[in-house]
Amino acid sequence: MCGIIGISNHPDAAKLTFLGLYALQHRGEEAAGIVSYDKENIYKVKNEGLVSDAFGEKDLEELKGSTALGHCRYSTTGSSSVRNIQPFLAKHKGNPIAVAHNGNLTNTEVLYDKLEEQGSIFQTSMDSEIIVHLLVRSRNEDMKQWFVDVLTQLKGAFSLVFLVEDVIIGARDSNGIKPLCIGKLDNSSYVLASESCALDLMNAEFVREVQPGEIVLIKNGNIESVYLPGSSETNKARCIFENIYFARPDSHIFGDNVYHVRKRLGAQLAKEHPADADFVMAIPDSGNYAALGYAHEIGIPFEVGIIRNHYIGRTFIQPTQFLRDFRVRIKLNPIRDVLKGKKVIVVEDSIVRGTTSRSRVEELRRAGAKEIHMRISCPPIKWPCFYGIDFPSKRELIASNKSVQEIADFIEVDSLKYLSLEGMLSVMKDTSGFCHACFTGEYPIQIPENKSKYLLEKVNGSA
Ligand code: 5GP
Ligand code: MG
Numbered sequence: 001m002c003g004i005i006g007i008s009n010h011p012d013a014a015k016l017t018f019l020g021l022y023a024l025q026h027r028g029e030e031a032a033g034i035v036s037y038d039k040e041n042i043y044k045v046k047n048e049g050l051v052s053d054a055f056g057e058k059d060l061e062e063l064k065g066s067t068a069l070g071h072c073r074y075s076t077t078g079s080s081s082v083r084n085i086q087p088f089l090a091k092h093k094g095n096p097i098a099v100a101h102n103g104n105l106t107n108t109e110v111l112y113d114k115l116e117e118q119g120s121i122f123q124t125s126m127d128s129e130i131i132v133h134l135l136v137r138s139r140n141e142d143m144k145q146w147f148v149d150v151l152t153q154l155k156g157a158f159s160l161v162f163l164v165e166d167v168i169i170g171a172r173d174s175n176g177i178k179p180l181c182i183g184k185l186d187n188s189s190y191v192l193a194s195e196s197c198a199l200d201l202m203n204a205e206f207v208r209e210v211q212p213g214e215i216v217l218i219k220n221g222n223i224e225s226v227y228l229p230g231s232s233e234t235n236k237a238r239c240i241f242e243n244i245y246f247a248r249p250d251s252h253i254f255g256d257n258v259y260h261v262r263k264r265l266g267a268q269l270a271k272e273h274p275a276d277a278d279f280v281m282a283i284p285d286s287g288n289y290a291a292l293g294y295a296h297e298i299g300i301p302f303e304v305g306i307i308r309n310h311y312i313g314r315t316f317i318q319p320t321q322f323l324r325d326f327r328v329r330i331k332l333n334p335i336r337d338v339l340k341g342k343k344v345i346v347v348e349d350s351i352v353r354g355t356t357s358r359s360r361v362e363e364l365r366r367a368g369a370k371e372i373h374m375r376i377s378c379p380p381i382k383w384p385c386f387y388g389i390d391f392p393s394k395r396e397l398i399a400s401n402k403s404v405q406e407i408a409d410f411i412e413v414d415s416l417k418y419l420s421l422e423g424m425l426s427v428m429k430d431t432s433g434f435c436h437a438c439f440t441g442e443y444p445i446q447i448p449e450n451k452s453k454y455l456l457e458k459v460n461g462s463a
Pocket of ligand 1: 354356390
């Protein structure tokens with residue numbers, strides 16, 4: 001999970017990239033980087049932390065040029081050294097090539113082996129470094145053919161932005177797992193962004209999404225496009241979890257507005273699992289939209305039962321026994337006067353490990369809620385993701401080890417219901433063409449041998 005930006009042909013390329021990353025902050029809070037090019041030199045700034053901390057005013061002044069790439073990274077268990085912050089930048093025969101990646105490749109081991117055999121030396125553990133190696137090895141004057149040749153060697157999920165001198169290139173894997181869209185800044189400058197909310201911030205006009213399997217090459221206000229072989233409508237496997245939780249509700253992705261999709265998920269949830277209560281509330285912020293849809297559908301008032309503190313920053317106090325629930329309470333605080341003695345329907349977008357839900361419910365009880373009926377706007381998450389969503393192993397996914405009733409007992413709610421798979425898919429504008437492997441275990445792209453063994457081990461309960 002990451003956010004990516006590319007800017008073509010604009011005098012404030014790096015500053016716009018910075019703004020774009022600001023809007024994509026939810027896609028990665030761990031580190032951020034910007035690379036820019038002014039036809040003579042290449043500039044880069046990379047730092048750990050939030051976008052607002054990673055770049056100072058001076059950095060943005062020094063990032064000169066009219067083409068730029070940006071990346072913000074989600075914290076994963078991988079190495080967090082500054083070297084591993086994207087965009088990955090290389091110089092080949094004096095010319096810069098940079099790339100920023102969202103998604104996970106599934107054939108990295110094979111590619112590493114092949115490239116190392118041929119003499120490549122790797123400096124980072126990033127997928128994007130592999131891609132740059134592939135690029136410099138097969139350089140072709142015909143840029144479209146060059147990118148087709150390289151990207152057909154990649155398997156897995158990738159939305160990519162590249163800077164090759166003054167050309168900005170964007171690409172999506174042929175399943176279109178991760179989003180990427182094109183915006184227009186003016187007649188001669190374009191932007192590529194993971195989500196359209198980034199275009200809004202920089203006042204760019206939404207042009208369209210990069211299509212699954214499409215590669216777009218942008219220079220001086222011209223867009224050329226080419227498709228990877230084998231891309232077709234029937235291959236689409238867009239990540240449905242982007243719609244459920246990950247993307248921002250003010251974004252337009254996969255042909256739909258995320259806010260409306262979430263409201264429809266909530267309405268469908270109400271149809272499938274109504275309950276009697278004094279009011280409907282959400283676990284903010286991610287549950288807000290489904291909760292609104294649920295309340296509208298069922299005709300029970302929507303109330304705000306929990307207030308979010310927006311000033312938490314990074315919590316640095318290590319919780320001792322005494323401060324055990326500190327992390328939970330600092331962010332969200334229930335309103336006692338709203339909850340006391342009430343029967344409530346609590347809508348949440350998803351349950352992953354179940355631990356935060358459990359603490360929230362405990363807080364709601366402490367605030368006086370009499371009955372808690374929890375409703376989840378997606379099916380039980382039972383399978384890990386190999387394409388970029390940071391879901392833990394099956395062992396940690398509560399729904400792959402417990403029945404719905406056992407989960408209800410664990411989080412201590414009076415009732416717990418999940419949206420059905422069919423119900424979830426039915427509210428999507430284009431019902432086919434989504435990856436729902438985290439619910440069904442039906443992986444649209446073969447997962448690597450070593451990982452599939454690991455999956456089987458978990459299924460058999462030996463790990
Ligand atoms: P749980 O109750 O499973 O511990 O936590 C569920 C909560 O985590 C939900 O509020 C959901 O919005 C949020 N969530 C779902 N997926 C992710 C994810 O991939 N990363 C993070 N940080 N939170 C997630
Ligand atoms: Mg949440």
